[in-house]
Amino acid sequence: MIAMLTAATVAFGVAIFGTAYAIRLFRAWNIGQFIQQELEGHMHKSGTPTMGGIVIITAILCGYTVSQFRVRFDDGGIDLVNTGFETPGLLVIGAIVGMGVVGFIDDYQKLSRFRNKGLGITAKLIGQLAVAGLFTWGAVAGGTSTALAFTRPTAVDLGAAAFAIWVLLLLTGFSNAVNFTDGLDGLASGSVALVAAAYMIIAFWIFRHPEIYHVEGSLGLATVASAIMGASLGFLWWNACPARIIMGDVGSQALGGGITAVALLTNTHLLLVILGGLFVIEALSVIIQVAGFRWFGGRRVFRMAPIHHHFEMKEWPETTIITRFWIVAAIGVALGLGIFYGDFLAVGRVGGS
Numbered sequence: 224m225i226a227m228l229t230a231a232t233v234a235f236g237v238a239i240f241g242t243a244y245a246i247r248l249f250r251a252w253n254i255g256q257f258i259q260q261e262l263e264g265h266m267h268k269s270g271t272p273t274m275g276g277i278v279i280i281t282a283i284l285c286g287y288t289v290s291q292f293r294v295r296f297d298d299g300g301i302d303l304v305n306t307g308f309e310t311p312g313l314l315v316i317g318a319i320v321g322m323g324v325v326g327f328i329d330d331y332q333k334l335s336r337f338r339n340k341g342l343g344i345t346a347k348l349i350g351q352l353a354v355a356g357l358f359t360w361g362a363v364a365g366g367t368s369t370a371l372a373f374t375r376p377t378a379v380d381l382g383a384a385a386f387a388i389w390v391l392l393l394l395t396g397f398s399n400a401v402n403f404t405d406g407l408d409g410l411a412s413g414s415v416a417l418v419a420a421a422y423m424i425i426a427f428w429i430f431r432h433p434e435i436y437h438v439e440g441s442l443g444l445a446t447v448a449s450a451i452m453g454a455s456l457g458f459l460w461w462n463a464c465p466a467r468i469i470m471g472d473v474g475s476q477a478l479g480g481g482i483t484a485v486a487l488l489t490n491t492h493l494l495l496v497i498l499g500g501l502f503v504i505e506a507l508s509v510i511i512q513v514a515g516f517r518w519f520g521g522r523r524v525f526r527m528a529p530i531h532h533h534f535e536m537k538e539w540p541e542t543t544i545i546t547r548f549w550i551v552a553a554i555g556v557a558l559g560l561g562i563f564y565g566d567f568l569a570v571g572r573v574g575g576s
Contacts, residue, residue, distance in 0.1 A: 224427075225293075226290040226291070226442065226445075226446045226449075227290070227423060227427065227445055227446050227449040228449070229286070229289060229290040230286040230287055230289070230290035230446045230447070230449040230450040230453065231286065231423075231449040231450065231452055231453035232286075232453065233282075233285055233286040233289045233290070233450075233453070234282040234283055234285065234286030234287075234449070234450040234451075234452075234453030234454040234457065235282070235286075235453035235454070235456055235457040236282075236457065237278075237281060237282035237285045237286065237454070237457070238278055238279060238282035238453065238454045238455075238456070238457025238458045238460075239457035239458075239460050239461075241278040241281060241282060241457075242275060242278045242457065242458055242460070242461045242462075242468060243461065245272065245275060245277070245278050245468065246272050246275075246461060246467050246468050249272035249273070249274065249275075249468070250272055254272055254273060254274055254334060271466060271467070271468065271469055272467070272468045272469065273330065273334075273468070273469040273470075273471040274327070274330050274334075274469075274470075274471040274473050274474075275458060275461075275462065275468040275469060275470045275471060275474055276323060276326060276327075276470040276471050276472070276473035276474020276475065276476075276477055276478075277323075277327070277473055277474075278458065279454045279455065279458050279470060279474045279477065279478065280319060280320060280323045280454075280473070280474070280477050282450070282453070282454035282457060282458075283316070283319060283447070283450045283451055283454045283477075283481070284316065284320075286449070286450035286453055286454065287312065287316060287446060287447055287450045290446050290449075290450070291307065291308055291446075308443075309439070309440035309442075309443040310361070310365045310439075310440060311365065311367075311438075311439060311440030311441075311443055311444050311488045312440055312443030312444060312446060312447050313443075314358060314361045314362060314365070314484060314488065315444065315447045315481055315484040315485055315488065316447065317354075317357070317358060317361070318354065318355075318358050318394065318480040318481060318483070318484035319451075319477045319478075319480055319481040319484070320477070321353075321354030321357065321358070321480065322351065322354055322394070322398050322476040322477050322479065322480030322481075323473050323474070323476060323477030323480075324350075324354075324473075325342075325347060325350035325351055325354065325472075325476055326402075326471065326472035326473035326474065326475065326476030326477060327472070327473040328342060328350065329342040329347060329472040329473075329476075330471040330472050330473050348395065351394065351395040351398060351399075351476075352391055352395065354394070354480065355390055355391045355394040355395055356387070356391065358390065358394065358484060358487075359386070359387045359390040359391065362390070362487060362488060363383055363386065363387070365439070366439060367487070367488055367490075368490055369381050369382055369383055369385075369386035370490075371389075371492075371493065372490035372491060372492055372493060372494075373491070373493040373494055373566075374491060374494055374562065374563050374566040374567075375435070375436060375490055375566065375570075376490050389492075390487060393483050393486075393487065393492055393495070394480055394483050394484070394487075396506065397479045397480075397482065397483040397495070397499065397502060398475070398476045398479035398480045398483070399476075399479070399506065400479060400499070400502035400503065400505055400506035401415060401475045401476070401478055401479030401482075401502055402472060402475040402476060402479065403502075403505045403506055403508075403509055403529040404475070404501065404502055404505045404529065404531075405469075405470060405474070405475040406529060406531055406532060407464070407531050407535075407541055407544060407545050407548075408462060408463060408464035408465060408466035408541065408545065409459050409462050409463040409464055409466065409545055410531065410544075410545050410548055410549070411470065411474075411475055411478070412455045412456075412458050412459040412462050412470060412474075412478075413455070413459055413463075413545075413549050413552070414501050414502070414548070414549065414552040415451065415455045415478045415479075415482060416451075416452050416455035416456050416459065417549070417552050417553055417556045418482050418498050418499050418502075418552070418556060419448050419449075419451040419452035419455060419481075419482055419485075420448075420452045420556070421498050421556045421559060421560055422444075422445075422448040422451075422482060422485045422486065422489065422491075422498070423445050423448040423449045423452055424560065425489060425491060425560070425563055426438075426441050426442070426444040426445035426448055426485065426489050427441075427442070427445040428563075428564075428567070429441040429444075429445075429489055430442040430445060432567070435567070435570055435571075436489075436490070438488070438489055438490060440488075441489065444485050444488055444489055447481070447485060448482075448485050451478065451481050451482065451485075455478065458470065458474070464541055464542050464545060479502070482495070482499065483495065486498075491563070494559050494562065494563060497555055497558055497559040497562065498555055498556055498559035498560075499555065500551065500552070500554070500555030500558075500559075501548060501551050501552040501555060504530060504551070505529045505530060505531070506529075508525060508528045508529050508530035508533070509528045509529050511524050511525075511528075512524055512525050512528035513528075531544050531548060
């Protein structure tokens with residue numbers, strides 16, 4: 224519990240103060256956001272400092288690292304004790320940093336070319352697949368179950384090869400889904416904070432009941448989730464509408480990769496679809512829009528995708544869309560936690576098998 228509180232507090236502090244410094248620094252360096260011409264209501268945001276995700280990643284790393292040390296008092300004085308960095312926690316950190324690097328390259332391409340298009344789809348996907356592949360190798364080598372899992376592993380064992388494909392789909396899919404969601408001030412950072420808080424609870428519950436869940440390094444996973452939550456909230460302080468800074472692809476890709484990695488290592492990857500329901504809705508709206516445009520004679524299902532832009536086109540105020548989408552995200556988190564706890568109660572009644 225102390226590690227989780229430490230990770231969240233340090234990450235929040237680094238994010239809230241680091242972002243304030245980054246805003247001044249990025250303005251001085253002229254690191255500003257480019258806006259799509261179709262989004263006339265967003266033109267006032269042109270030039271807003273971007274790539275704030277660098278601060279988010281730094282905050283998560285600081286929060287997680289500091290949480291792994293304890294101050295011990297004895298007769299000889301004060302000692303700083305390293306409690307040990309466990310492999311699952313480090314795998315999540317690797318996914319965060321790896322996906323963040325892909326996002327950073329994408330953001331850098333946009334800035335250097337003075338336009339709102341960065342890496343091509345193929346190049347971006349290759350980078351994401353490389354990170355996902357390394358994560359899969361580490362997870363399987365570390366003994367992570369290769370079975371499909373909802374609240375716990377099911378009887379459907381995918382095997383190493385099919386599980387690797389599944390991991391690739393989830394990591395790349397949710398990283399891009401969070402990226403799609405990051406289109407309104409504070410929408411992605413607030414929603415990720417909610418999902419990360421849920422995984423902090425889930426991972427800690429798993430840690431407290433090893434006889435049921437059999438997940439190695441679950442406390443470390445809870446600690447990383449705490450750091451993600453703290454960093455997201457600290458960044459949200461400055462990213463809330465009207466945003467003083469934007470996280471960019473470097474932030475959205477890293478956060479999407481982080482929550483997905485925690486889901487995979489806690490054996491709750493299918494539950495992520497419910498906990499992160501808002502991200503699924505945003506991604507599906509893009510897929511539906513593209514499919515409808517290509518297969519039905521250029522017909523648009525939504526006025527614009529992702530779906531939050533559809534409501535902007537209907538002249539909903541930005542703060543209204545953000546608040547209502549946060550409510551949708553919170554409903555998904557509440558439902559997911561309820562399902563997880565309900566399964567725990569059911570397992571307890573049959574003796575924890």
